[in-house]
Amino acid sequence: MTIESLPIQVQAARVSLRGKRSMGRSVALHATLTVASLIAVFPVFWVLVTSFKPDARAVAPTIRLFDESSLANYRDVLSGQQGDFLAWVLNSVEIALLTTLIAVFLSATTGYAVSRFRFPGSRKLLLSFLIAQMFPFAVLIVPLFNVLLSLGLQGTGIGLVLVYCTTSVPFCTYMLKGYFDTIPTDIDESGRVDGLSPFGVFWRLVLPLARPGLAVTAFYAFLTAWGEVAFASAFLSASDESKTLAVGLQVFVQQNRVEWGHLAAASILVSIPAVAVFYLVQRFLVTGLAAGAVKG
Amino acid sequence: MAEVAYVSASRVFAGNPPVRAVDQLELDVADGEFLVLVGPSGSGKSTALRMLAGLEDVDEGAIKIGGKDVTNVPPKGRDIAMVFQSYALYPHMTVAENMGFALKLRGTSKQEIKDKVAEAAKMLDLTKYLDRKPKALSGGQRQRVAMGRAIVREPSVFLMDEPLSNLDAKLRVETRANIAALQQRLGTTTIYVTHDQVEAMTMGDRVAVLKDGLLQQCASPRELYDRPANAFVAGFIGSPAMNLKTVPLTAEGALLDGLTVPLTRSALDKASTEGLKEVTFGVRPETLRLAGADEEGMELTVELVEELGADAYVYGSVRIGGVPERFIVRVDGRTPPAFGQNVKVAVRDTSEVHLFHPESGARLEV
């Protein structure tokens, strides 16, 4: 029995005492969270269930989990019966990844500069980012169209990527600035003394340490690009093979008739990459977002 | 190896009015010397160190390392190593990577880095931990890694910014001795910042005392203690602090309650040429003693007795000009007076009292 072990025991006893919740409260807690989780998941689950049903059964006025269910819808969608689905996937992947890469890079450099260097104009820059959030971007379509046209980027993926960056970079910069603020400046200075340039500090010390923040930023930028419809339909050429998924899926929504089964199957296919990215970064989300929002 | 010089270097922070964090600092540090910058918080000691590191701009004046003007040289060109208060270890690197990082940036060969890191790790008793991340180390071990990171580079100057303040009291004393020994062994010029005057006195070859960005005095610990240049240094150096009171002057000396401390002729002459009616009188606790009932002495009411074993410090109040003033007296630890008791206090040796100008605080040479 040493003296050091005493306080640990006391603490353990206290934790177990405090950790105890009455049975009733525990049930209520889990019940509430279970109901909330069900509500959160159900729409997606329902789309999944529907995706296996033929179009006609999907709109049957009875609740059934399985109703002539098969993989036929998926086969139809992937085989390109309704449009070049695989080409849309490639376009979407390309545009979303490029957006993610560029947006993360831009917001990281900007966020770092704003977080670390008290340069004249830094506050104004942050304020302008907040204001940029207020633009009803959709209304800027015509001027944006003109700009892209004169830059020769109209109808190209790059043009769309740049537009997506303008919508995601301001928020991402805010978030990353908050995250960078949580990394002690001593680390930067230590790096400077050890022989790094300001850019070296950013690249070799701060970026590796900001991985949670970067993950959240990447997630946000990816989603922005992956699920966007309005710009994509306005700025990409109308030819089938240059569409993104979000635009392409409209083929299942006919004039008066929606092919619900096929649309559901296609939606699930579209969601898979987004959910996969989400799953990869979800453990960083709380820390990453917290730093950004708390400091923002 | 190099000498360091601050040539009336200033750091001015913008504001209204601008803050002169370091004001016209003039300081020469010899090659191989261990110089401690000490002062209360906000005295500019850390800023002065960071100016030397190149982490803070020099707004006026210049800084030289090894005779070379480095005022506008970025940190990496100054051949310095720095130990931070927070240690600033890179969390994503192992101990070995942390220690070898600067060498790696310099393009040193892998084998050489490995050898040098191993050597430093041995010196600091870190060999077992080389593959660990900083998170998995205790406070003391982290501190040693921070030291190791500096040593491995074999810089011409070590800069240390309160490197011990995150350690517990026992470890701090131990590490204090280790750093001093290490510095002597390596013989590298070292500038060490601390707010702890005990650290300053025990470690430094010389100690520079700063206050409000101004250098108060730079001297050996002995000199600082025996001949403080002004009332601030007198009060700052030494623990418990020197008793500093403004008292009236008479023809014979300084007049305390019921006690006239005789002053030398020259001191009195100096005071009278400056037209001083009173003077700031300083006397260290150990220069005071308890007096017998029939001796001349100040009447002191005991308010607190701090027993330290061999010695005891008596805190009490003396009425000077009707106002109660706190005095600290060192007495024998075996026979301290009791709380509430009235005792008489006299000066042990009148040559050990200090006199300062009541307004400027400057030392009046006795």
Next chain:
Amino acid sequence: MRRSIERHWYAYAMVAPVVVVLAVLVLYPLAQGVWFTLTDINESTIANPVLDRPATYSFVGLRNYLNVLSGDPSFGSFWSTLLRTIIWTGSCVVLTYGVGLGLALLLNRPMRARALYRVLLILPWAVPVFISAFAWKFMFNSQFGVINQVLGAFGLGQPVWLGQTDLALVAVVIVNVWVGVPFMMLALLGGLQSIPADLYEAAEVDGATPWQRFRDITLPGLRSVSSTVVLLGIIWTFNMFPVIYLVTGPAANPNTRILVTYAFERFFSGASRDYAVASTYGVLILSVLLVFAAFYRRALRRQEAFA
């Protein structure tokens, strides 16, 4: 100034790409958009490089603003639409914040399966908005939607959710709350975790009840996160076009019309494609938000000063 550039050149270098991109793709289009509001530009007067037709629109002064601000129904009944936008934004943000805070508080306790709950509860964020919208539109369908089937099974009414009634507004609010809760919840959860535990212990020692601890520690501790996410939430919801458009569209439903969707209506539908009025709406939306944000920040600052 020269000194400033010398000293901060690397900061400027790091910021420059963003500034250039934003200037080219936001500021310039915005300026052009503002100019459009002073003209009668539409599909037939805009320059068309494909047809090699030059621009023929002309300056009309403040006519667009006068038309819109008169509240004329043929220009979108601006004032009643603004009111609906405010109701929409207010109810969405209040509900999203309330639900998000509640869930964050529950998730912030140690318990079994916490990580699982968290993943499930954030899932709606991961799903692209157009798919969420489609899923809800499917579920809200009055004949075969699962919601009405469940209501029917319990013998309750089977309302037409997405028809031309105010029920449609309720429906889109539900969808938007579902979409928005995960972000709110995560941000608040992060905020909760940044409140030092010893504050709660100190309050407990002082004898504070759970409610007092919530009111005097949790809420003040969440202040800065809350003020940020609420402002962002308001701005985002005010301009939330996809949810409304995709759930109640593509034909415009006047009962769920907010400022942004009307701008879009003007923009995309109708033979004339009235860019001028659409831009006018855009500028008005921006002005409303700017004024609001200014007041919001001032109110926050005042509150801070008195706190």
